[in-house]
Amino acid sequence: MFWDVPPGQPPDKGFEHTIELEPEAWAIITTPYKHSKAYKDEIECAMKELLALRHIRPSSSPSASSVDLMKKKDGTLRMCIDYRALNKKTLKNGYPIDERRFWG
Secondary structure (H helix, E strand, O other): OOOOOOOOOOOOOOOOOOOOEOOOOOOOEOOOOOOOHHHHHHHHHHHHHHHHHOOOOOOOOOOEOEEEEEEOOOOOEEEEEEOHHHHHHEOOOOOOOOHHHHHO
């Protein structure tokens, strides 16, 4: 059902996605979740791997969201990022996103 994701970012389509916050909104910074040493090491390892594969890039945003690891049914860990605080301050688009612009 799923295939291997190639390393690197998708090709540049001439449009940089931005998240617009409500006027007068300050940077959203949430308190990090407390983790055991093993979970902290796992999160750091996953971040390094994702950066090396270029699936993610360092953020220039003043906002920050908490990361948590949840166990799946098979015992492996899934990384979950809590964007709830950021979503509350995000301006909602008043129009649908035109998929043709991105997948052209």
